[in-house]
Amino acid sequence: MIERDHPALSIVAQCRLLSISRSSFYHEPAGETERNLGLMRLIDQQFLDTPFYGVRQMTWHLQNEGHGVNQKRIRRLMRLMRLMPIFQKPNTSKPRKGHKTYPYLLGGLRVDRPGQVWCADITYLPMRRGFLYLVAIMDWFTRKVLAWRISNTLEADFCVEALNEAIHRFGVPEIMNTDQGSQFTSFAWTDRLKRVSIRISMDGKGRCCEPACKIDPVTG
Template sequence: MSKRKQHSPEFKAKVALEALKGEETVSELASRFGIHPTMIHQWKRALLEGASGVFERGGRKRPEIDDEQVKDLHAKIGELAVANDFLSRKLALGREVRRGMIEPDHPVLSIGKQCTLLSIARSSFYYTPKGETEINLALMRRIDGQFLETPFFGVRQMTWHLRNEGHVINEKRVRRLMRLMGLMPIYQKPNTSRPAKGHKIWPYLLKGLRVERPNQAWAADITYLPMRRGFLYLVAIMDWHTRKVLAWRISNTLEADFCIEALNEAVHKFGPPEIMNTDQGSQFTSFAWTDRLRRMGVRISMDGKGRFLDNIFVERLWRTLKYECVYLHAWETGSQARAGVREWVDFYNNRRPHSALGGKPPAVIYWQRIDQNQPDQQVQRVA
């Protein structure tokens, strides 16, 4: 049995920083560094969660303990105290992060002991499955395109459709790929869009509401972007009344941070909305997202389970974006994807005629309505 490769903190930090750059997909990073994609998610999350500690207490560095002091400490307090210290440092983190932070070369605690203390199965620590194959990436691209045409296709119908096209595939594989892409059919059924455990669900506020002016209601959603090697995720924030895209961000993982960045940009440029509507995904039910909105006095609205029509305007945006931009390119890097999406969003906002707006571009209508509702205020124009 080959010995498991041990990674230094410096190596983990390097990989996490590369993931934060967003230039490469998780699959590409895993191939370049010779590690499993799960580790990249864990290390990136650990870096984001621990970054604030660098600036604690005025940015002063915590006192370091040299090797001799560590040996003396272990000799004095014994294995039990070391275990308590290990737990105090690790237990506050999420389960996936804790799994990625097990220390194979710990001077006192064995891997088995660490797994026991952290409630992690020892076998799961050693398990290193392969990343997504080229066949799976091609299937994900095909599933994504078909889902835009038939968003009511569940796992069974999608499996039948792929089989009719000649693909040898079972429901288990389709279910896993659709979950990985974040796709859920629109029909009503139990637990279709379950948030993270403990996250609060907010009521849907837009039913029967007449949205008559800009910034009265915004909508946000996340979609999957196929790349030549792997995939990325895109979040966009849209003004419900004028369909203008206010802000967007691309990420190679699904942490809530890139959604918060898009929200902060939209608020900085256009001010807060009265209502923010999203689905029940874990990014939008997270404390970071909801607390940011509540502190601004924004009313939080969330779609019903399986209610694709509750956020119909963003769903239509995804369809238009993918057919007019994403599917016409085979982007290699995150920079190329950002440049392509940025160019298309600028075209969509400022030059593309919109059928719901009498053939006018969304940005034109947005600023016209702003001027009508705020004639005495000088508002800076932002594309």
């Protein structure tokens, strides 16, 4: 903005025109103190081991190690280092106590046509502060996503909305397969399936979903 070798205007004149002081022009920002540089090295080392540590947890860790720091300082240093915690993955497949679960119906079943088996899965989308949750209804045979919804809670409503859209657009399948997550064992979900005579299949507790219906939180 200010040219040191301007042919017509001196630095003083340029500063006056821009309404800034000469001291501001000549000021060179000081680097971080040795103490802050040391803290940054400690933060970096700890972050490699616990990448889910945010400002509060990192502050507690350093305080427990005997360093007199507060959250304000650690927040500034982590921002300077551009460290963004990777939040721990929420459990989207945990059944709710008292909900009925159903047997797995796909063992040995030959799935050879569209509309025979659908599946549903929930994954999480890590955001800057917390998560959003994505549910997708898919056709097991074609791998096509039939409907999807995003929610900021794990209530069953957004799953039922996606199911309703899929049924409206593509009719009803013979079987719906899910895990035993509380959304899929809820009355709202299972009742909707029963009302249109869709057979309910659930993966056993602790069993991974089949690849046909697994959603990757990054690639989809």
